[in-house]
Amino acid sequence: MSPDDKKIRTGRVLNCHAPDAVSAKYRGKMRSCKEYFMCAFVIPSGVEESLFRMQKVFELLAQDRQRSRWEPSDVDGQASEGSRAGKRVNQTKARRGRLTTGHGVIDTPAFMPIGTQGSVKAVSPRELRELNAQIILGNTYHLFVRPGLDVIKHFGGLHRFMNWDGPLLTDSGGYQIFSLAKLRKISEDGVHFQNHVDGTPAFISPEIAMEIQAALGSDIAMVLDECAPYPCEYNYAARSVEMTTRWANRCKRAVEANASPARTVSPANPKTAAGTAATTTRQLVFGIVQGATFDDLRKASAQAIVDLSFDGYAIGGVSVGEREEEMMRAVESCEPFLPDDKPRYAMGLGTPPQLLEMIARGMDMFDCVLPTRLARNGTAFTARGTLNLKNAEFALDKSPIEENCACSTCREFSRGYIRHLIKAEEILGLRLITLHNLFFYLDLMRQARDQIDNRTFDEFRKSFVANYKTRNGIVL
Numbered sequence: 001m002s003p004d005d006k007k008i009r010t011g012r013v014l015n016c017h018a019p020d021a022v023s024a025k026y027r028g029k030m031r032s033c034k035e036y037f038m039c040a041f042v043i044p045s046g047v048e049e050s051l052f053r054m055q056k057v058f059e060l061l062a063q064d065r066q067r068s069r070w071e072p073s074d075v076d077g078q079a080s081e082g083s084r085a086g087k088r089v090n091q092t093k094a095r096r097g098r099l100t101t102g103h104g105v106i107d108t109p110a111f112m113p114i115g116t117q118g119s120v121k122a123v124s125p126r127e128l129r130e131l132n133a134q135i136i137l138g139n140t141y142h143l144f145v146r147p148g149l150d151v152i153k154h155f156g157g158l159h160r161f162m163n164w165d166g167p168l169l170t171d172s173g174g175y176q177i178f179s180l181a182k183l184r185k186i187s188e189d190g191v192h193f194q195n196h197v198d199g200t201p202a203f204i205s206p207e208i209a210m211e212i213q214a215a216l217g218s219d220i221a222m223v224l225d226e227c228a229p230y231p232c233e234y235n236y237a238a239r240s241v242e243m244t245t246r247w248a249n250r251c252k253r254a255v256e257a258n259a260s261p262a263r264t265v266s267p268a269n270p271k272t273a274a275g276t277a278a279t280t281t282r283q284l285v286f287g288i289v290q291g292a293t294f295d296d297l298r299k300a301s302a303q304a305i306v307d308l309s310f311d312g313y314a315i316g317g318v319s320v321g322e323r324e325e326e327m328m329r330a331v332e333s334c335e336p337f338l339p340d341d342k343p344r345y346a347m348g349l350g351t352p353p354q355l356l357e358m359i360a361r362g363m364d365m366f367d368c369v370l371p372t373r374l375a376r377n378g379t380a381f382t383a384r385g386t387l388n389l390k391n392a393e394f395a396l397d398k399s400p401i402e403e404n405c406a407c408s409t410c411r412e413f414s415r416g417y418i419r420h421l422i423k424a425e426e427i428l429g430l431r432l433i434t435l436h437n438l439f440f441y442l443d444l445m446r447q448a449r450d451q452i453d454n455r456t457f458d459e460f461r462k463s464f465v466a467n468y469k470t471r472n473g474i475v476l
């Protein structure tokens with residue numbers, strides 16, 4: 001097998017999910033067997049070509065099956081009956097998928113814990129693996145400001161620097177520049193800003209954003225976009241969408257200009273890569289749809305970004321202070337214009353019920369600071385809503401944060417003990433809640449995947465949302 005062949009087979013969306021054809025129990029095993037076969041044996045050269053042709057045929061078959069699986073579909077048993085009666089009720093666009101990157105496969109719907117400064121706050125990569133995190137997110141802006149690219153390059157990229165060998169997504173840095181940096185000046189060229197740590201002036205352009213992410217070596221890079229503020233005037237949002245499209249085009253051209261060999265991701269374990277000394281995989285690039293709260297701008301942005309053809313599509317500028325209905329409508333406005341065979345990433349979302357609502361609207365990937373941020377003030381997620389463990393009511397409570405939760409915190413510690421740690425400002429307290437909260441989010445996605453496979457997602461969503469209590473009118 002030539003290195004080129006290897007390159008063709010990896011680093012793209014593999015449309016190989018077929019819940020009807022293969023049960024969930026065996027699907028992962030089939031793939032891992034294939035990989036094991038391709039990686040672990042030395043195959044005589046005569047046999048190799050025919051084996052490889054066979055594998056191609058299987059991949060094409062798998063892709064054909066998957067194409068229909070990415071179609072929006074009813075997942076609810078009652079809905080199917082309704083459809084037969086000519087009335088489609090309980091319809092949902094929830095879907096399953098698999099995304100292959102240079103550092104592994106991500107089953108979607110997926111939640112991405114946020115590693116802001118090259119670390120998911122208070123959690124080690126070993127613990128993330130134990131939590132079954134499939135992919136984590138790194139914030140380009142923070143890493144660019146501190147420790148800086150030279151340091152990360154010195155350590156051989158972000159994976160090696162932080163010792164995370166799984167898939168990694170980096171944002172473009174744009175969102176933090178708009179929300180954190182001082183003295184921003186946005187122009188067609190890019191953004192001049194002073195960083196929020198020591199005020200050092202810097203400039204980021206679409207080309208520079210892609211260059212930085214190439215240096216970080218993430219598996220998925222995001223284009224530079226302008227996240228319009230909320231509320232936002234129509235005319236500003238319209239101009240912003242047009243500039244975001246032009247920036248996306250520049251990002252795409254910058255990536256193509258540096259396509260090989262620099263813009264590749266080192267594999268997790270080169271030694272196992274089919275006997276070749278080093279195999280690299282192309283960094284995937286996702287486009288971002290903007291358009292604030294305006295339906296026509298969301299649609300226009302989706303069409304323009306999709307025309308540029310990216311590996312996946314994100315919906316940005318949501319969860320920026322708008323009402324929940326506006327957030328849902330923003331996603332509904334652009335979703336029909338996103339291709340079925342590419343992953344969709346709803347950026348910066350959300351509460352547990354919001355994640356399920358987004359999945360029902362055809363979204364596949366999510367990132368959110370809530371599980372880690374709220375843990376730091378003593379707030380834990382449960383299926384019935386959040387608990388503030390600082391409250392006096394938990395002082396003598398011997399039960400775990402959530403009964404039947406399989407996380408290490410709930411297996412080992414009581415609410416009363418964790419409350420004491422938080423009140424005493426012991427680091428362990430926030431760590432224990434963080435571990436539980438991340439487990440809760442990741443496990444919610446696992447349940448969503450299983451429910452989609454079983455065609456019971458819509459019942460699951462409705463029951464979860466109904467049981468999840470809001471506090472002070474805020475869904476958290």
Ligand SMILES: [Zn+2]
Nearest residue numbers: 405407410436
């Ligand atoms: Zn737990």
